[in-house]
Amino acid sequence: SSLVSRRFTIADFEIGRPLGKGKFGNVYLARLKENHFIVALKVLFKSQIEKEGLEHQLRREIEIQARLQHPNILRLYNYFHDARRVYLILEYAPRGELYKELQKNHTFDEQRTATIMEELADALTYCHDKKVIHRDIKPENLLLGLRGEVKIADFGWSVHTPSLRRNTMCGTLDYLPPEMVEGRTYDEKVDLWCIGVLCYELLVGKPPFESTSYNETYRRIVKVDVRFPQTMPSGAQDLISRLLRYKPQERLPLAQILEHPWVQAHSRRVLPPCAQMTS
Numbered sequence: 526s527s528l529v530s531r532r533f534t535i536a537d538f539e540i541g542r543p544l545g546k547g548k549f550g551n552v553y554l555a556r557l558k559e560n561h562f563i564v565a566l567k568v569l570f571k572s573q574i575e576k577e578g579l580e581h582q583l584r585r586e587i588e589i590q591a592r593l594q595h596p597n598i599l600r601l602y603n604y605f606h607d608a609r610r611v612y613l614i615l616e617y618a619p620r621g622e623l624y625k626e627l628q629k630n631h632t633f634d635e636q637r638t639a640t641i642m643e644e645l646a647d648a649l650t651y652c653h654d655k656k657v658i659h660r661d662i663k664p665e666n667l668l669l670g671l672r673g674e675v676k677i678a679d680f681g682w683s684v685h686t687p688s689l690r691r692n693t694m695c696g697t698l699d700y701l702p703p704e705m706v707e708g709r710t711y712d713e714k715v716d717l718w719c720i721g722v723l724c725y726e727l728l729v730g731k732p733p734f735e736s737t738s739y740n741e742t743y744r745r746i747v748k749v750d751v752r753f754p755q756t757m758p759s760g761a762q763d764l765i766s767r768l769l770r771y772k773p774q775e776r777l778p779l780a781q782i783l784e785h786p787w788v789q790a791h792s793r794r795v796l797p798p799c800a801q802m803t804s
Contacts, residue, residue: 528602549573567613590680596797597648599678618676620669627664631730638727639791644675646782653713662719663700698742699732706746714773721768760787
């Protein structure tokens with residue numbers, strides 16, 4: 526609680542190894558000198574943010590993420606700044622990026638995937654209740670806590686690392702829903718599409734609309750041209766096909782993802798002790 530209420534300077538921290546690099550700065554492992562509490566410290570350069578005209582967006586993002594407290598959302602405890610930099614004090618997710626683990630294992634089993642679906646549906650229900658849309662759920666933006674639980678990170682599009690890690694030509698397109706690809710207005714139902722794409726990628730090892738060209742990926746998204754491999758469990762296929770719908774209002778709502786028979790049968794979600802008392 527002192528993390529949230531007090532004012533900090535960089536002198537309050539011991540800085541450790543880098544955890545990640547981004548366009549606007551870097552993330553470091555750090556610990557508070559006074560009580561050795563471990564955090565991730567995101568250091569952003571003001572000059573870079575000003576150059577891109579993103580001060581307003583950064584401020585908005587900080588305000589949004591600081592309000593969110595949920596076991597499957599990465600906490601933003603506090604922030605401070607000096608003449609040249611802005612520092613975000615973030616929860617440290619010790620098991621790193623979901624993206625890296627997926628690259629290592631290629632695919633996840635039904636239990637792991639269903640657990641992630643339950644965690645994300647619960648976290649997004651909480652976000653949507655607070656009128657927050659994430660819009661960018663994908664493996665690069667998900668971190669893993671101590672028990673392997675998912676933590677949604679990166680609540681802003683711009684102020685995070687551009688995803689250079691998907692080096693397919695259309696990595697940026699892969700998770701976008703039809704309404705965003707076509708430049709139409711969108712609402713929180715974009716997040717339903719994204720978790721459908723994620724569920725497919727976790728089980729199959731690549732996103733459903735991945736193609737060799739940007740135009741082909743675009744065409745497949747707009748046509749909702751999903752091809753399920755023979756190995757796809759029927760329950761997962763049912764869930765994914767209910768999420769990947771062209772019309773946003775036809776997508777399976779979050780509450781029904783939590784109750785979906787396949788999720789119920791396979792999820793092994795474990796809540797941290799503090800969350801169990803409040804829920």
